[in-house]
Amino acid sequence: MSIFDFLGGQFVDVIEWTDDTRDTLVWRFERHGNEIKYGAKLTVREGQAAVFVHEGQLADVFTPGMWLLETNNLPIMTSLQHWDHGFKSPFKSEVYFVNTTRFQDMRWGTRNPIMLRDPEFGPVRLRAFGTYTLRITDPALFLREIVGTDGEFTTDEISEQIRNIIIARFSNAIAEAQIPVLDIAASTDQLGDMIRARIAPELAAYGIETPALTVENVSLPESVEKALDKRTSMGVIGNLDAYAKFQAAEAMEAAAKNPGGGMGAGLGMGMGIAAGQAMGAALGGMHGAAHAPAQSPWGAHHGAQGYGQAPQAPTHAAPPPPPPPAIERVWHLAKNGVTTGPFSRADLGRMVTSGGFARETMVWSAGYEGWMQADDAPELAQLFTIMPPPPPPA
Numbered sequence: 001m002s003i004f005d006f007l008g009g010q011f012v013d014v015i016e017w018t019d020d021t022r023d024t025l026v027w028r029f030e031r032h033g034n035e036i037k038y039g040a041k042l043t044v045r046e047g048q049a050a051v052f053v054h055e056g057q058l059a060d061v062f063t064p065g066m067w068l069l070e071t072n073n074l075p076i077m078t079s080l081q082h083w084d085h086g087f088k089s090p091f092k093s094e095v096y097f098v099n100t101t102r103f104q105d106m107r108w109g110t111r112n113p114i115m116l117r118d119p120e121f122g123p124v125r126l127r128a129f130g131t132y133t134l135r136i137t138d139p140a141l142f143l144r145e146i147v148g149t150d151g152e153f154t155t156d157e158i159s160e161q162i163r164n165i166i167i168a169r170f171s172n173a174i175a176e177a178q179i180p181v182l183d184i185a186a187s188t189d190q191l192g193d194m195i196r197a198r199i200a201p202e203l204a205a206y207g208i209e210t211p212a213l214t215v216e217n218v219s220l221p222e223s224v225e226k227a228l229d230k231r232t233s234m235g236v237i238g239n240l241d242a243y244a245k246f247q248a249a250e251a252m253e254a255a256a257k258n259p260g261g262g263m264g265a266g267l268g269m270g271m272g273i274a275a276g277q278a279m280g281a282a283l284g285g286m287h288g289a290a291h292a293p294a295q296s297p298w299g300a301h302h303g304a305q306g307y308g309q310a311p312q313a314p315t316h317a318a319p320p321p322p323p324p325p326a327i328e329r330v331w332h333l334a335k336n337g338v339t340t341g342p343f344s345r346a347d348l349g350r351m352v353t354s355g356g357f358a359r360e361t362m363v364w365s366a367g368y369e370g371w372m373q374a375d376d377a378p379e380l381a382q383l384f385t386i387m388p389p390p391p392p393p394a
Contacts, residue, residue, distance in 0.1 A: 015029055015042045023154045023155045024152060024154055025103075026150065027152055035091065035092050036091055036092065036093060038069060038070065041068060041069075046064045049061060049097070049100055049136075053096065054091070058143065098139035100135065102133050102135045103155055104131075105131055106131060106155065107159075108129065110127050114128070114174070120182070121181060126218055127218070128217065128218045130213065130215045131214050132166065132196075132214070133213070136207060137207055140207070142207035162199075170215075172198070177194070188215040192215045195215075196210055245330075246341070246342045249328075249342060253366055328344055329379065330343065331348060331380070334362040345379060345383070358374070359373065359375035
């Protein structure tokens with residue numbers, strides 16, 4: 001190697017950084033022991049800043065543009081070097097390029113549930129997660145407080161610290177806001193703005209900010225969600241007593257249509273069959289007791305002495321149980337887009353008298369294809385034929 005090659009290798013003429021990664025916040029320009037030439041070109045692109053550190057002390061910060069490293073462009077470094085006008089010599093400094101663009105889709109979330117007192121459900125546990133955007137606003141402060149001498153600083157090295165700050169402020173914000181659990185989904189934007197405002201002073205002390213922060217979801221434990229689903233189902237059903245009657249009537253009607261359906265049919269017939277069997281057993285027991293002959297004392301005596309048993313009274317087969325009671329059809333009414341019921345035929349008869357049920361009322365019952373007028377149902381048409389005339393005038 002000639003002396004000219006050696007001297008040429010000692011001086012750096014062009015200083016620049018082209019980033020092809022998506023997570024690098026700070027990158028140090030590697031000199032490899034070379035000196036930076038006085039008058040070299042420094043290229044700082046949009047979304048970057050260049051920080052000069054001279055002999056361990058932060059010297060200058062350069063914004064986007066092309067800079068010639070001369071005395072008039074290095075005011076702080078000039079005072080550190082005590083350069084005189086016209087004195088041109090190489091200098092050794094560390095150059096850190098800082099990425100000042102936004103880093104999108106940074107994730108945050110709670111590791112453990114957050115305890116909260118809800119005004120409706122009482123103590124509950126919540127989990128939350130979302131995203132935030134990170135940007136460096138003060139390159140010199142960020143380098144001094146966070147990076148230090150790290151030659152390549154990425155988002156992974158600071159995301160954990162920011163996540164902990166967000167979670168701590170989220171816990172305080174959601175507790176102070178006292179938003180009911182059922183209304184949190186409608187308040188996620190409000191929570192995001194509240195958290196971002198709370199963490200802004202803490203992040204500003206590091207030279208960074210979060211231009212955007214979102215709360216994507218707030219969820220309850222799985223067991224609580226299942227209980228909430230049951231409560232929602234109860235609210236949809238409405239009147240539980242009427243719903244239970246409707247379910248029982250539907251099961252009994254289905255069982256009557258399929259009497260030989262085995263175990264499923266037996267379960268569906270429910271109370272009707274059980275009541276019929278109980279009544280049949282009771283009647284059979286009473287019939288057997290009434291027709292049983294009295295035992296002869298002579299037979300009992302000889303049976304005790306071992307001379308033989310008394311002649312047995314002839315046995316009669318137990319009568320078959322009575323058939324199950326007839327299943328009454330129940331009806332549903334539709335008026336002004338609202339469905340009511342179920343009603344028995346007796347209920348509808350009373351409603352005819354009070355004026356709450358008329359021939360043109362739309363009705364439906366299990367087994368019919370769709371809604372129809374009450375006058376078109378054979379079981380209900382009789383209610384209007386036997387309706388009493390209007391009362392005489394007073």
